[in-house]
Amino acid sequence: MVVATVLALASCASPGSASPGDETAAETAVTPSFSFPAAPAAPTPSASSATHGADDASTGAGPITFTDGAALHTTDELFWAMKMSTLSEHGFELDAAQSDIANGRWIFRAGDGSVLTALQQRVTDIDSTTTDEDATRQVLVASHIIDDPQPATLPRQGGGTIEALGGDRAPDADGRSVGAISRSFARTGINLSILAAAPSPARLTETLSVAAQGLEVGFQAGS
Secondary structure (H helix, E strand, C coil): CHHHHCCCCCCCECCCCCCECCCCCCCCCCCCCECCCCCCCCCCCCHHHCCHHHHHHCCCCCCECCCHHHHCCCCCEEEEEECHHHHHHCCCEECCCCCEHHHCEEEEECCCCCEEEEEEEEECCCCCCCCHHHHHHHHHHHHCCCCCCEEEEEEECCCCEEEEEEEEECCCCCCCEEEEEEEEECCCCEEEEEEEEECCHHHHHHHHHHHHHHEEEEEECCC
């Protein structure tokens, strides 16, 4: 799967769990490079700089905008909280043979050839003081999956949304449509991405809709 392997990967959690798992070594990286567990170091934000979204993070509710990301702590964890049964109800089953769960990649396939890939990564060469929006854009542009990222959202476990960037591109030579939604958290060094490929643009839209129902962003406050 070209779509599934464009970005280098590293793990933060196991599938179906609501908490990060064991840390592992990084695979060969591309630019931006990814590794685990080294997250960018930065001073802990003062209480006066905390934003509404960051305050809500510990309660598991409310939105986290790009601006809110600046108030997260470097030890906070953002990860995929997966609803396997929901994905299965919509015809997407985990491809265990092609997934690389230890390195943060889950691949789900439907009978018509549509594919959903969830990526969970550490970003090591993006400045922790950059904005989350710029960090997200850097990852998407470097992946060459989409050329012009647009505003998007990811669902948050417990309610609310996570501000993100996403989009799609013209069908490949084989007629398959490809799209992605991504969010980088610069202070924590974590990137969460959904990649999708489908036989048609309409089916791609449906596939990303399924992802929004079955893949939520979980949060665990750092120590």
